[in-house]
Amino acid sequence: MTKAMPIPATLINMTEEIPGIVTLSLKLEADAPFECHYGQFNMLYLFGVGEVAISIMGWKEGVLLHTVRAVGRVTQALTAIKVGQQIGLRGPFGNGWPLTEAIAKDLVFITAGLGCAPAVAAINHAITHRQNYRKIVILQGVKHRQDLLWKQQYDTWRDHHNCQVLLAASEEKKGKMHWQLGLVTELLNNADFDIDNCVVMMCGPEIMMKAAIKQLAELGVADDAYYLSMERNFQCGQGFCGHCQIGPYFVCKDGPVFHFPAIKPWFGLSGF
Numbered sequence: 693m694t695k696a697m698p699i700p701a702t703l704i705n706m707t708e709e710i711p712g713i714v715t716l717s718l719k720l721e722a723d724a725p726f727e728c729h730y731g732q733f734n735m736l737y738l739f740g741v742g743e744v745a746i747s748i749m750g751w752k753e754g755v756l757l758h759t760v761r762a763v764g765r766v767t768q769a770l771t772a773i774k775v776g777q778q779i780g781l782r783g784p785f786g787n788g789w790p791l792t793e794a795i796a797k798d799l800v801f802i803t804a805g806l807g808c809a810p811a812v813a814a815i816n817h818a819i820t821h822r823q824n825y826r827k828i829v830i831l832q833g834v835k836h837r838q839d840l841l842w843k844q845q846y847d848t849w850r851d852h853h854n855c856q857v858l859l860a861a862s863e864e865k866k867g868k869m870h871w872q873l874g875l876v877t878e879l880l881n882n883a884d885f886d887i888d889n890c891v892v893m894m895c896g897p898e899i900m901m902k903a904a905i906k907q908l909a910e911l912g913v914a915d916d917a918y919y920l921s922m923e924r925n926f927q928c929g930q931g932f933c934g935h936c937q938i939g940p941y942f943v944c945k946d947g948p949v950f951h952f953p954a955i956k957p958w959f960g961l962s963g964f
């Protein structure tokens with residue numbers, strides 16, 4: 693696939709996950725080959741409106757799944773397109789989760805809000821290759837219970853694939869089975885994994901990832917266990933515009949997934 697020029701992709705289905713968040717099923721032109729790693733993203737281009745980075749949530753036989761929250765100009769327009777309409781697509785960009793490096797280790801996914809989108813395909817890969825991994829721990833935080841996307845999938849991971857699934861809602865008044873009140877980081881106290889043999893994959897607001905790392909470090913998890921998917925606003929996806937720079941790195945071409953030791957000096961600093 694070309695990274696410089698968008699290729700046409702046709703909307704064949706749109707699912708409203710919760711109000712304001714939809715999943716687009718986009719069919720690529722018949723001959724367009726597409727291969728990607730879990731954790732990569734595409735640039736979706738709405739003709740005459742603009743282009744945005746959106747994580748690849750899944751893909752199968754020429755159909756790509758992208759889950760989009762309508763936050764601004766382009767995403768609002770993208771979530772209002774109609775089945776049959778064509779948009780432009782460039783990608784895949786960036787790198788992905790370290791699923792090969794994680795073989796024979798415990799996997800810990802910590803996500804918040806729509807941060808779960810880039811992790812879903814990786815979790816499904818781990819489930820499909822369950823024998824390659826030891827424990828799988830999935831922690832997801834939302835504001836309200838009804839904000840949880842793909843509830844059924846979490847239930848299936850818990851009930852049928854021997855995963856520990858812990859969910860937190862920060863703005864609920866009363867707890868319910870499987871739910872804890874509070875921030876996703878508060879779930880860490882109940883997470884069951886080997887601190888000396890784990891890979892921790894995180895995606896969500898940087899403040900959440902910073903708090904999670906601090907807490908895990910206190911438990912004894914070493915810096916080189918963490919991989920972070922970073923989100924920064926950018927224009928080009930090719931390291932030209934500079935909007936997504938973190939120290940010497942660009943989120944668009946060196947990320948979005950970073951091994952924590954590489955970005956540690958700049959992580960959490962404003963202005964970087």
Ligand SMILES: Cc1cc2nc3c(=O)[nH]c(=O)nc-3n(C[C@H](O)[C@H](O)[C@H](O)COP(=O)(O)OP(=O)(O)OC[C@H]3O[C@@H](n4cnc5c(N)ncnc54)[C@H](O)[C@@H]3O)c2cc1C
Binds near residue numbers: 742761922925
């Ligand atoms: C690698 C990567 C993967 C992403 N994956 C997804 C995804 O799967 N689904 C999804 O819905 N969005 C995702 N995003 C975010 C998405 O690209 C932005 O929401 C989008 O660019 C907003 O464009 P807009 O024109 O709609 O909003 P704008 O009009 O540009 O901005 C609207 C508001 O959102 C804020 N904003 C815009 N972009 C960002 C950003 N990246 N981080 C923080 N605040 C921002 C602005 O400050 C403003 O307040 C991803 C971003 C990156 C970098």
